[in-house]
Amino acid sequence: MKYFPLLWRNLWRRKVRTTFTFLSIVVAFFLFGLLMAIRNAFDVGIELAGQNRLLTIHKTTIIQQLPERYQAQIQATDGVRFVTHLTWFGGVYQDPKNFFAQMAVDPEGLLRIYPEYLIDPEQRARWIATRIGAITGAKLARRFGWKVGDKIPIKPTFWRPTDGKPETFEFDLVGTYRGDKDNVDETAFFFHHDYLMERTGDSGEVGWYVVEVEDPARADQVADAIDRQFANSSAETKTATEKAFAQSFAKQVGDTGAILAAISAVVFFVILLIAGNTMAQAVQERTSELAVLKTVGFSDGVVLLLVLGEALLLAGSAGVLGLGLVVAATPVLSRMVEAFLPIFYVPPDALALGVGFALLLGLASGGVPAYLAQRLTIVDALGKRQ
Amino acid sequence: MHWLEQTLAVTLVNLRSLGQRLGSSSVAVAGFAGVVAVFVAVLSIAEGFRQVMERGASPLTAIVLRAGSDTEMSSGLERDETRIIKDAPGVAQGPDGAVASAELFVVVDVPKRATGTDANVPLRGVEPGAFAVRPVIEIVEGRRFREGRNEVIAGRAAAREFAGLEVGNRLEWGENAWEVVGIFTANDSIYESEVWTDARVLQPAYRRGSSFQSVYVRLESVDAFARFKDALTADPRLEVKVLREDEYYLAQSEVLRDLIRILGNLVAILMAVGATFGALNTMYSAVAARSREIATLRALGFHGGPVLVSVMAESLLLALVGGLVGGGLAWVVADGYQTATMNWQSFSQVAFSLTVTPGLLASGIVYALAMGFAGGIFPAVRAIRTPIVVALRGL
Numbered sequence: 001m002k003y004f005p006l007l008w009r010n011l012w013r014r015k016v017r018t019t020f021t022f023l024s025i026v027v028a029f030f031l032f033g034l035l036m037a038i039r040n041a042f043d044v045g046i047e048l049a050g051q052n053r054l055l056t057i058h059k060t061t062i063i064q065q066l067p068e069r070y071q072a073q074i075q076a077t078d079g080v081r082f083v084t085h086l087t088w089f090g091g092v093y094q095d096p097k098n099f100f101a102q103m104a105v106d107p108e109g110l111l112r113i114y115p116e117y118l119i120d121p122e123q124r125a126r127w128i129a130t131r132i133g134a135i136t137g138a139k140l141a142r143r144f145g146w147k148v149g150d151k152i153p154i155k156p157t158f159w160r161p162t163d164g165k166p167e168t169f170e171f172d173l174v175g176t177y178r179g180d181k182d183n184v185d186e187t188a189f190f191f192h193h194d195y196l197m198e199r200t201g202d203s204g205e206v207g208w209y210v211v212e213v214e215d216p217a218r219a220d221q222v223a224d225a226i227d228r229q230f231a232n233s234s235a236e237t238k239t240a241t242e243k244a245f246a247q248s249f250a251k252q253v254g255d256t257g258a259i260l261a262a263i264s265a266v267v268f269f270v271i272l273l274i275a276g277n278t279m280a281q282a283v284q285e286r287t288s289e290l291a292v293l294k295t296v297g298f299s300d301g302v303v304l305l306l307v308l309g310e311a312l313l314l315a316g317s318a319g320v321l322g323l324g325l326v327v328a329a330t331p332v333l334s335r336m337v338e339a340f341l342p343i344f345y346v347p348p349d350a351l352a353l354g355v356g357f358a359l360l361l362g363l364a365s366g367g368v369p370a371y372l373a374q375r376l377t378i379v380d381a382l383g384k385r386q
Numbered sequence: 387m388h389w390l391e392q393t394l395a396v397t398l399v400n401l402r403s404l405g406q407r408l409g410s411s412s413v414a415v416a417g418f419a420g421v422v423a424v425f426v427a428v429l430s431i432a433e434g435f436r437q438v439m440e441r442g443a444s445p446l447t448a449i450v451l452r453a454g455s456d457t458e459m460s461s462g463l464e465r466d467e468t469r470i471i472k473d474a475p476g477v478a479q480g481p482d483g484a485v486a487s488a489e490l491f492v493v494v495d496v497p498k499r500a501t502g503t504d505a506n507v508p509l510r511g512v513e514p515g516a517f518a519v520r521p522v523i524e525i526v527e528g529r530r531f532r533e534g535r536n537e538v539i540a541g542r543a544a545a546r547e548f549a550g551l552e553v554g555n556r557l558e559w560g561e562n563a564w565e566v567v568g569i570f571t572a573n574d575s576i577y578e579s580e581v582w583t584d585a586r587v588l589q590p591a592y593r594r595g596s597s598f599q600s601v602y603v604r605l606e607s608v609d610a611f612a613r614f615k616d617a618l619t620a621d622p623r624l625e626v627k628v629l630r631e632d633e634y635y636l637a638q639s640e641v642l643r644d645l646i647r648i649l650g651n652l653v654a655i656l657m658a659v660g661a662t663f664g665a666l667n668t669m670y671s672a673v674a675a676r677s678r679e680i681a682t683l684r685a686l687g688f689h690g691g692p693v694l695v696s697v698m699a700e701s702l703l704l705a706l707v708g709g710l711v712g713g714g715l716a717w718v719v720a721d722g723y724q725t726a727t728m729n730w731q732s733f734s735q736v737a738f739s740l741t742v743t744p745g746l747l748a749s750g751i752v753y754a755l756a757m758g759f760a761g762g763i764f765p766a767v768r769a770i771r772t773p774i775v776v777a778l779r780g781l
Contacts, residue, residue: 016670020663023660024659060559064593157460158462160462236561248505252735253728255725259431266423270416271664273417277664277667280409336648340644
């Protein structure tokens with residue numbers, strides 16, 4: 001620690017250069033945090049997915065509906081604790097660009113099976129009691145400036161009302177929910193399945209089922225048991241854990257993870273070059289100074305540590321600042337992309353990884369110059385003096 | 387002329403001495419190259435996607451959807467409505483009457499080769515007129531499906547990206563077994579991502595009764611569109627939306643293209659800032675190393691302008707080289723890379739190739755030059771601002 005002032009003074013002997021290097025590293029780590037947040041946004045469904053929840057969908061594709069009567073049969077299956085259903089509505093609010101998920105559900109079932117949706121008990125009760133009531137995630141409400149009590153008109157696309165009333169569904173916003181963690185989607189819109197059936201004629205069908213199992217370890221067996229019941233019927237099912245569905249859904253998008261990792265690699269390579277070059281220059285310029293240090297009795301080891309420490313200090317502090325800035329900027333960035341990526345934050349493990357990379361960057365950029373400084377012989381070094 | 391001569395002379399001296407600063411110059415070049423490579427590669431995703439969505443579209447083709455629907459997936463038309471649409475004025479007439487096809491557009495789960503997990507592959511049910519409406523479709527292997535049979539033909543890109551879509555293969559979808567009888571191409575367009583079958587077979591399989599989702603018609607001429615559209619929108623029996631095929635598919639790719647553009651630009655801008663700092667370092671040290679030389683020149687009577695230009699020329703040259711290297715790298719690595727992604731608007735997979743266009747390369751190089759300018763201007767100004775006496779005494 002007693003060498004810290006020396007390190008500090010060395011670092012700032014060329015203010016402009018150190019500043020630019022520092023800033024380029026800050027930017028690199030800001031970018032790293034951003035890329036990790038994007039990656040997380042694509043993958044988040046996977047870690048969010050409950051291990052004790054299964055999804056049962058139509059075997060051919062999720063866009064095909066399942067009979068409503070399956071609910072009782074699934075509920076009766078051994079190992080099933082609870083089951084509820086969801087149905088995709090896919091309507092348009094004002095403009096098709098305002099896309100968000102709307103689902104017709106059984107309110108009590110939904111809130112029971114997704115305990116991560118936190119809602120005020122009063123609002124919950126009002127929603128259950130209000131046939132045309134709807135609830136929405138806090139983020140979605142903020143995006144459109146909705147307040148509880150507002151009327152939300154949503155125009156159906158493929159659902160066709162048969163009751164002769166105006167086509168547009170007008171919902172009463174009776175409540176908003178929050179997620180119990182950062183990674184819960186707060187951009188969905190839920191309303192009564194009964195109301196949908198009332199307006200479009202009772203088809204006796206629902207979109208898909210969410211099943212809570214008693215023992216996550218037996219999830220696969222329960223899934224098989226559910227599918228077996230409906231084998232060879234007119235609507236065969238495919239049941240798997242929520243996690244498995246989330247994974248295959250993420251894979252449908254393509255390998256975003258690999259693309260983002262490739263970009264990060266390029267960014268780091270470039271920054272490493274820039275920082276490494278600067279460090280090398282800084283040490284080269286000071287060759288004679290280092291020789292003087294050695295002359296007055298600094299050991300080779302201390303000189304090595306001094307040079308390495310300088311690089312670590314620069315990379316470490318810039319890296320931490322860059323990561324800190326991206327975390328601070330997250331609320332703003334999140335609002336920019338929330339229409340596409342509802343869940344947007346820098347995951348903590350990415351931050352830890354970032355700090356690791358910052359130190360690695362310091363070691364890599366300071367390593368060679370430090371090694372050269374350690375090997376420096378006084379006579380040669382002083383002789384090189386320009 | 388004097389000024390120009392000076393500029394040329396100083397710039398040449400400067401560029402000739404580049405070799406001495408090879409280390410830090412190549413760092414700056416690598417910085418520019420990295421930024422341009424990422425910039426071009428990311429935008430080539432959006433470009434490839436746009437091209438695949440536009441390429442198959444003909445100005446002679448119109449699409450009719452239910453009013454209020456933006457995709458075929460969410461549209462719905464009854465059989466009677468499709469008849470009225472086909473009888474409308476402006477529709478080209480062939481030997482079998484109107485050149486038109488009422489179609490169903492659904493998805494079916496087929497495993498993606500790259501991941502082994504199920505993906506939503508678009509399954510289109512068509513009428514016999516579909517091939518006349520889209521002359522771009524060409525069977526390259528096997529044959530067309532026969533009417534009324536559980537037979538499908540697969541687009542070449544679909545067959546490439548998804549497992550089991552080979553001629554002769556039987557697939558179990560729902561209650562039925564389907565046989566793949568042919569592979570078709572469509573000028574590398576969106577249709578090649580699809581699987582086609584007879585609409586009348588698909589209706590019962592997906593329990594759609596006698597309804598369809600869209601009608602594709604071939605127009606008599608490009609100008610007939612207005613007549614056709616007016617006739618349909620004025621018809622009290624219909625509530626439909628009429629679009630040109632290219633207009634429809636361009637809109638279908640909008641969300642994904644916007645997402646890639648926003649993210650791509652965000653990343654590129656940040657990277658550019660980082661690389662510009664690197665370039666600033668390089669140019670400052672280049673100027674510092676030559677400060678005595680520059681001061682000597684100025685003492686000899688060279689003006690500041692030519693010196694400034696020479697420093698800028700060096701920086702811009704490094705940027706140009708970096709831009710070319712980065713653009714070339716992106717072109718070699720990304721161009722033609724085949725992949726498939728989910729298009730949320732149609733809830734189905736679209737297979738496409740990343741495409742690096744000359745326009746993209748040019749904007750990458752312009753981008754690099756802008757970074758080179760920013761990285762060179764401050765050191766250049768410093769070079770001519772430092773008092774001659776101070777610089778001569780320096781070091």
